[in-house]
Amino acid sequence: MQIAAPAAILPFRRPGRPPGPILLSPPELTGAEGAEFQALLDSGWLAPAGPTLERFEAAVGAAAGFGHVLATASATAALSLAFRVLGVAPGDEVWAPTLTFVATIAPAVQLGATPRFLDVDPAHWTLDPGLLDAELAAAARRGRLPRCVVSVDLYGQPADIPALRRACDRWGVPLVSDSACALGAAQHGGPAGQGATLAVLSFNGNKIVTAGGGGALLSADAALVARARHLATQAREKAAHYEHLELGSNLAMSAVLAAVGLAQLPALEARVAARRALHARYRRALPGFGWQEEPAWARSSRWLSVLLAEDRERLRLALAAAGIESRPAWKPMHLQPAFRGAPCAGGAVATEVFARGLCLPSGGAMTEREVARVVAAIAAA
Structure with a gap:
């Protein structure tokens, strides 16, 4: 039994393809x-x-x-x-x-x-x-x-x-x-x-x-x-x-x-490097926002880049109107109806992150043009 060779697998995006939706964290293929x-x-x-x-x-x-x-x-x-x-x-x-x-x-x-x-x-x-x-x-x-x-x-x-x-x-x-x-x-x-x-x-x-x-x-x-x-x-x-x-x-x-x-x-290190570089580009281009910080003892994979905005929902809707997927930060468990009444020590920090946090498109294969689209949509919101 034979299957299609790796070259026959379509890449997620092709150069010259008309602008389409920018997804939050799409899968990537190696060809192997x-x-x-x-x-x-x-x-x-x-x-x-x-x-x-x-x-x-x-x-x-x-x-x-x-x-x-x-x-x-x-x-x-x-x-x-x-x-x-x-x-x-x-x-x-x-x-x-x-x-x-x-x-x-x-x-x-x-x-x-x-x-x-x-x-x-x-x-x-x-x-x-x-x-x-x-x-x-x-x-x-x-x-x-x-x-x-x-x-x-x-x-x-x-x-x-x-x-x-x-x-x-x-x-x-x-x-x-x-x-x-x-x-x-x-x-x-x-x-x-x-x-x-x-x-x-x-x-x-x-x-x-x-x-x-x-x-x-x-x-x-x-x-x-x-x-x-x-x-x-x-x-x-x-x-x-x-x-x-x-x-x-x-x-x-x-x-x-x-x-x-x-x-x-085998692509792990290169992909982490790409997402970290994308996160750095976001921070340079969007200096007016807060971000999830990286302590000196850690190196984040930056699976998702998350900014803090004063009006997160307005920003999310503006991105959606531009064909750009984003997602609010996780809603804390102590605020979830499924865990109503569960004990929680503190919670103010998590509640604030949820209220202001927005996950941006973070795929390692994003093009410079796609990054520019995201930045422009945020700047215009």
Whole structure:
């Protein structure tokens, strides 16, 4: 069976193409996806197993700085497995920053946990280590420590893992890093998420490196990943027949997605550099706005460039009228109807980011003409 050669795959944009919509974070192709897919077809391994999946897991581990990797059907699946292997159960609390996407906390709630939300640092918008430390000390006095804490590498900006880990280790609380948007980012001289008990990545279609979907669960602890792998493959015991001592799920990544991801990973550094350069161009061209700041100890992947505007909605509508996609910053979890009544420590910073934050088109393949269109539309709004 033959598939179209990579050259036959249309690029996302062609030089000379009439101006069209500018999307927020469109997928990019390397040209090697076809060859990887053909190799997979030739191997006959189309199940969520086999050498292609193993190669992908090894490549992700090398890129992300973790020794043990499980490729999953989605980042949400990886988070669900993380909570399960850490023993999250009804009656437990799981803490997370309030400024995030719902998938950070939803799998824990679906396991019966109670969410508790914390505010973020006012400069880089990731979980505030000082607030976490104080809240954990107060929880210890109450005799009600969380089962785990989840940090989030927001828009590709890494959280301060060493500081968060110190706060958690003081009380023996595991730290999970939701690094879904931060592959290729760095903190304290290592990759984003490194140092957490478990970390999660996403390979969704809008990410810097995509497999068309899928995710990964990573850890330095081999036993945790082995346990997650067991649960992700229906928790089948080693026996000639089908034997189950507990219930698992089918959460492993397809080898088809892994083949696409393998073709994408070599482009990671170049794509991060392109998005960082785009972010720098935005800041030079739009000096009157605030931005998500990058601390000295971090290198953001700049998955999305986010500015702060006094009238965010007017600006968003002006961009939409010009055929330019943008998106408000995440609505904080403590303001979501689904979490009405959930406790939240602070929240003013996250609320302000939501009120003023706007995610701009951030694709690494944007042309100078497209960047100029975005800047002009903002300037004219």
